Amino acid sequence: MKKLNDVLLDHEPGSEIMMGNWALVRAMIEADVRVVTSYPGSPTPEIGAAILGLPSEKRPMYFEWSVNEKVATEVAFGASLNGHLSCAFFKSVGLNVAADSFVQLGHMELVGGLVIVLGDDPGANSSQNEQDNRHFARLSYTPVLEPASPTEVMHMFKQACGLSRDMRMPVILRLTTHVCHHKELVHYGSWSPPERDDTPRFDKKAGPYIPVAATVFPLKQRALKKLEQVRAWADDKAPVQSSPGSGGTLRDDLKKKGSQDWVDKPSQPEAVFETPLNRVVDNGNCERGVITMGLPYLSLIDVLADAEEKPDILKLGMVHPLPRETVVRFLEHHSEVKILEELDDFLEQQIKALAYDRGLKTRIIGKETLEEWMGEYTPDKVAEVLRACWGDLLPVSGEIPQVEEHLTARGPRPPQLCPGCGHRTVFHAVRGWLKENDIAVADIGCHTLGFLPPYEVGDALLCMGHSNGTAAGLGLFNNTRRVIAFIGDSTFFHAGLPGIVNAVFNKHNHTLIVMENGTTAMTGHQDHAAGGTNTRGPTVEIPVQQVLEGLGVTQVTRVSAYQEDKLRAALDESFSTPGFSVIIASHPCMLKKTRERRRQGKKPLVPVQVNESCERHYICLSEFACPSYQIADDGGVWVQEDLCIGDRSCMQTCPVNAITPRPKETNPKETDND
Numbered sequence: 038m039k040k041l042n043d044v045l046l047d048h049e050p051g052s053e054i055m056m057g058n059w060a061l062v063r064a065m066i067e068a069d070v071r072v073v074t075s076y077p078g079s080p081t082p083e084i085g086a087a088i089l090g091l092p093s094e095k096r097p098m099y100f101e102w103s104v105n106e107k108v109a110t111e112v113a114f115g116a117s118l119n120g121h122l123s124c125a126f127f128k129s130v131g132l133n134v135a136a137d138s139f140v141q142l143g144h145m146e147l148v149g150g151l152v153i154v155l156g157d158d159p160g161a162n163s164s165q166n167e168q169d170n171r172h173f174a175r176l177s178y179t180p181v182l183e184p185a186s187p188t189e190v191m192h193m194f195k196q197a198c199g200l201s202r203d204m205r206m207p208v209i210l211r212l213t214t215h216v217c218h219h220k221e222l223v224h225y226g227s228w229s230p231p232e233r234d235d236t237p238r239f240d241k242k243a244g245p246y247i248p249v250a251a252t253v254f255p256l257k258q259r260a261l262k263k264l265e266q267v268r269a270w271a272d273d274k275a276p277v278q279s280s281p282g283s284g285g286t287l288r289d290d291l292k293k294k295g296s297q298d299w300v301d302k303p304s305q306p307e308a309v310f311e312t313p314l315n316r317v318v319d320n321g322n323c324e325r326g327v328i329t330m331g332l333p334y335l336s337l338i339d340v341l342a343d344a345e346e347k348p349d350i351l352k353l354g355m356v357h358p359l360p361r362e363t364v365v366r367f368l369e370h371h372s373e374v375k376i377l378e379e380l381d382d383f384l385e386q387q388i389k390a391l392a393y394d395r396g397l398k399t400r401i402i403g404k405e406t407l408e409e410w411m412g413e414y415t416p417d418k419v420a421e422v423l424r425a426c427w428g429d430l431l432p433v434s435g436e437i438p439q440v441e442e443h444l445t446a447r448g449p450r451p452p453q454l455c456p457g458c459g460h461r462t463v464f465h466a467v468r469g470w471l472k473e474n475d476i477a478v479a480d481i482g483c484h485t486l487g488f489l490p491p492y493e494v495g496d497a498l499l500c501m502g503h504s505n506g507t508a509a510g511l512g513l514f515n516n517t518r519r520v521i522a523f524i525g526d527s528t529f530f531h532a533g534l535p536g537i538v539n540a541v542f543n544k545h546n547h548t549l550i551v552m553e554n555g556t557t558a559m560t561g562h563q564d565h566a567a568g569g570t571n572t573r574g575p576t577v578e579i580p581v582q583q584v585l586e587g588l589g590v591t592q593v594t595r596v597s598a599y600q601e602d603k604l605r606a607a608l609d610e611s612f613s614t615p616g617f618s619v620i621i622a623s624h625p626c627m628l629k630k631t632r633e634r635r636r637q638g639k640k641p642l643v644p645v646q647v648n649e650s651c652e653r654h655y656i657c658l659s660e661f662a663c664p665s666y667q668i669a670d671d672g673g674v675w676v677q678e679d680l681c682i683g684d685r686s687c688m689q690t691c692p693v694n695a696i697t698p699r700p701k702e703t704n705p706k707e708t709d710n711d
C-alpha cells in the first residue's frame with residue numbers, strides 16, 4: 038500500500054484503497070482547487086488532516102481552519118470572487134452556522150466556482166441531530182450531488198467543480214458518514230502542479246454583488262434560471278443503463294455537449310469517466326422500480342443480491358434539482374415505484390407532485406412508517422423497508438446469527454473522558470459544589486460528557502455556543518436557583534462570543550466556566566484562535582482571558598482545572614455577588630500532550646498506585662471515575678498502569694491519601710519530571 042501523501046500528489050494515474058474523505062482530497066488536487074476552508078466536525082475532519090499531512094511546500098492549495106463554518110464559507114466566497122476555485126467543507130450542523138452567508142451564495146456570480154462539501158450524519162453517529170441538509174439546498178437554489186462511494190466522491194466532486202465554475206453558482210457535494218469513511222479501491226487520474234495565475238480577478242461588473250431591496254429580484258431570478266439550466270443539463274443526459282447496457286456513458290454525453298468545461302481533463306484514464314451522474318440499473322422489471330441515491334443505493338444492491346425478481350433502480354447522483362424528465366421516464370415504465378431515501382421525504386414529495394402534474398398512474402410508495410424517517414439505511418434497514426412494502430421481494434431471512442452472550446451482556450462501551458482530562462476534575466469539583474436545584478447548562482465538546490454519570494453535570498444542550506444564551510434565559514425571574522454554563526475554548530471563538538457580549542450588555546446573572554484545554558479536542562485537536570498556531574505555523578495568540586476582559590466582563594478568575602478546591606472557591610466567589618462572571622478552568626488536553634511527549638521521545642510519567650491505607654471509599658472509581666481505576670475480585674482497588682498517564686489529578690480525591698505515585702525505581706523508563 039502506497040503512502041497517502043504519495044497517492045494524493047501522484048502525477049500519474051493510478052489506484053489505491055482510499056476512504057471517501059481522502060478520495061475527496063485527491064479530487065480537489067486534480068480539479069485544481071485553490072482555496073479550501075473548514076471548521077472541524079465529524080464526519081469530515083480527515084479531509085483537513087489529509088491536506089495538512091501534505092508537506093507545506095508541496096500542498097497545492099491554501100487551507101485554513103476558520104473560526105467557524107460561516108467564516109469558512111465567507112473566505113471561500115471571497116476567494117471565488119477573485120477567480121479561485123474554492124471549497125468549504127464541514128459537518129451537517131455546520132451549515133446552520135454558515136446559513137446566513139450560505140443562503141446568499143446562489144444570488145452571486147461565483148466567478149471561480151465554490152463547492153460546499155457537507156458531511157451529513159444520518160444515524161446521528163456524532164451529531165446532536167440527523168438534519169437533512171437537502172432542505173437547505175432547496176431553500177437556497179443550490180444544486181446537490183450525492184455520491185455513494187469513494188469512487189463517486191472523486192468523480193462527483195470534480196463534476197461539482199465543473200458545474201460550479203461553469204454556472205458560477207454554488208454546488209453542494211453531500212456526503213454522509215459512511216460515504217466519508219468507507220474505503221475502496223479508487224482509480225484516480227493524472228495531475229501536475231498547475232501554472233498559477235494568481236491575479237485577483239474580482240470584477241464589480243460581474244455583479245451586482247450588493248443585494249439590497251429591488252436588486253434582490255433580478256438576482257433571485259438569475260438563481261432560479263441557473264437552477265433550471267442545471268436541471269435541464271442533468272435531464273439531458275440519458276441515464277446510463279447499467280445492465281443490460283444500452284445507454285451512452287456520461288463521457289459520450291459530455292462529448293456530445295462539446296463543452297470542455299463539463300469534461301474531466303482529457304489525459305485521464307477511462308475509469309474517470311465511468312461514473313454517471315444518474316444511473317438506471319435495468320433488471321427488466323416493468324412492474325417494480327426503486328428510486329434511490331447515496332448509501333441507500335449500495336445497501337439496496339447488497340440486499341437484492343439474492344432476490345429473484347429484482348426491481349429496476351434509478352440511482353440519482355443529482356438529488357437537487359430533481360432531473361424531472363429522467364424521473365418521469367422511469368415512473369412511466371413501472372407500475373410501482375418505491376422511493377428509498379434516508380431521513381426526510383425530500384424526493385418523495387417532489388416525485389409525487391410531479392407524477393400528479395403529469396397525470397401518471399404509477400403507484401409511488403413513500404415513507405410508510407416513522408422508522409423510515411430515522412437512522413442510516415444500512416442493508417438491514419433497507420431489507421426491513423423493502424419487506425414492508427413488497428413482502429414477496431426478498432427471500433425469507435435465515436437464522437440471524439446470535440452474538441455470543443458474553444459480548445451482548447457487556448453492551449457497547451459508553452463514551453468517557455480520557456485519563457488525565459482536566460474536564461474530569463472540573464466536573465468532579467462542580468458535582469460536589471452543586472445544590473440539588475442548581476442548573477448546569479452543557480455545551481458541545483469533549484466536556485459534553487460531563488452530563489453522564491457519575492458527574493451528571495449538564496441539564497440542557499442545543500448546539501455549539503448556546504450555553505451562555507440559554508443560561509441567561511434560565512437566570513431570568515430566578516433568584517433561587519444558581520445557573521452555571523460551560524463552554525470549550527474552540528467553541529468560545531466559534532459561536533460563544535455573542536452570548537458573552539449579550540450577558541455583559543444585558544447584565545445577565547449566571548457563571549460561565551470556560552473549559553480551556555488549548556485545542557479543539559473532540560474533533561481531533563485542530564488549532565484554534567487562542568493556540569498560537571494555525572495551519573501554516575506560528576500566529577498571533579488571542580488569549581481567552583484578554584478577550585473576556587476586553588468585552589467588559591468584570592469578574593474573570595483563572596484556575597487550574599486540576600485544583601478542585603480553588604475551583605469550588607471561585608464558584609462560591611462568583612455567586613457572592615449577582616451578575617455575570619467567568620471562571621477559566623485551564624489545563625492542556627492530556628491526550629494531545631501525551632501524544633506529543635511520545636513523539637518527542639520523552640519518558641512516560643510515573644503512574645499512581647493505591648497503597649495499603651486504602652479504606653475502600655471507592656471515590657476514585659465511582660465519583661472521579663478515571664478509567665485507570667479497577668476493582669479486584671476481593672474488592673480492592675488497583676490502577677491499570679497502561680491507562681494511567683501519571684497526571685496525578687486523582688490524588689486529591691482520596692479522603693485517606695491512599696493514592697500516591699508509584700516508586701520510580703520500579704521502572705527506570707519512567708520519569709516524574711514533566
Ligand SMILES: Cc1ncc(C[n+]2csc(CCOP(=O)(O)OP(=O)(O)O)c2C)c(N)n1
Pocket residue numbers: 076077078079128130131132134164481482483484501524525526527528529552554556557558559560
Ligand atoms: C456547528 C458545529 N460545528 C462543528 C461541530 C463539531 N464539534 C463537536 S465538538 C467540537 C469541538 C469543540 O471544541 P472545544 O469547544 O474546544 O471543546 P473540547 O472538545 O476541546 O473540550 C466540534 C468542532 C458541531 N457539533 N457543531
